[in-house]
Amino acid sequence: MNSNRVSLRSLVDKWLAPTLSMPARVTQIGRVLATHGRYVRLEGCISTGPLTIVFFRHEDGSWCVFPSVPASPSMSGRLFAN
Known part of the structure; x- marks a missing residue:
């Protein structure tokens, strides 16, 4: 198991620091065509x-x-x- 794995939740907390009065919300989910990897776009x-x-x-x-x-x-x- 990779101990350096970073969860999406921890990154959202780090970058956007959502609260009840200022939540973060997912605005788009998709795939990158070149790598077939996933992406998530968030607003906060x-x-x-x-x-x-x-x-x-x-x-x-x-x-x-x-x-x-x-x-x-x-x-x-x-x-x-x-």
Whole structure:
């Protein structure tokens, strides 16, 4: 199990600090076509005004504010060594 996994709830609490008077709400859920990963767009209010953040789910199950990088083809010299 990955001990560095960050839950979506903990990120929402960290970035938006929702309260009963200023809740955070989900405005969009979807998939990123290139990586087939999921994303969630949330809106909330902070002391300076409204804030919208998009969180992306990575392959290890963690959530981040940046999308995962799709795997790209690579070539290794080990395949051709004798």
